[in-house]
Amino acid sequence: MTRAHSDSDAKIGTPSKERLRLWLRLLRASRVVETQLRENLRTEFDTTLPRFDVMAALSRHEQGLKMSELSGVLRVSNGNVTGIVDRLVEDGLMVRIAVPGDRRASRVRLTQKGREEFARQARAHEGWIDEMLEDFSAEEAFALSARFDQMNGGSGA
Numbered sequence: 001m002t003r004a005h006s007d008s009d010a011k012i013g014t015p016s017k018e019r020l021r022l023w024l025r026l027l028r029a030s031r032v033v034e035t036q037l038r039e040n041l042r043t044e045f046d047t048t049l050p051r052f053d054v055m056a057a058l059s060r061h062e063q064g065l066k067m068s069e070l071s072g073v074l075r076v077s078n079g080n081v082t083g084i085v086d087r088l089v090e091d092g093l094m095v096r097i098a099v100p101g102d103r104r105a106s107r108v109r110l111t112q113k114g115r116e117e118f119a120r121q122a123r124a125h126e127g128w129i130d131e132m133l134e135d136f137s138a139e140e141a142f143a144l145s146a147r148f149d150q151m152n153g154g155s156g157a
Helices: 015-045 049-059 067-074 078-090 112-132 138-151
Strands: 094-099 102-110
Touching: 015 049, 015 112, 049 067, 049 078, 049 102, 049 112, 067 078, 067 102, 078 094, 102 112
Parallel strands: none
Antiparallel strands: 094 102
8 A cells, every 4th residue: 555554544534633634535527527637638539627717618508608708607717718718719619600789799709610529528537537537436425415516506517
């Protein structure tokens, strides 16, 4: 074993210490998964996780979203999204549509090519996640998801 002690040798600390350890392990696990996803998207699709995230958000909104709405869904600034959207439009994966009555606003949505490409990437993404988390049974994954949803105010993904 690479750890200093085995699970059977571990002693449970105070609730606050155990919750701190849990947080640190969750953070580390999240980083490991995210790093692997970034690498897989780069090598298999020549794309980035932010591009995937933008396409994922738009895949749930067939009529598209205003840039401000897209930023809100992704919880990032408009500036962060603009460059990504520009490149996705250049690649023919998204289109900008003028918003009637508001010259400054535009709505963005996936093109047919974008929907097809996102579907391809999403299938691979689901497979990668399934493989990385295969040690969790469906029941364990469901139970943990429910607990995290409670922490997040009941807002599941």
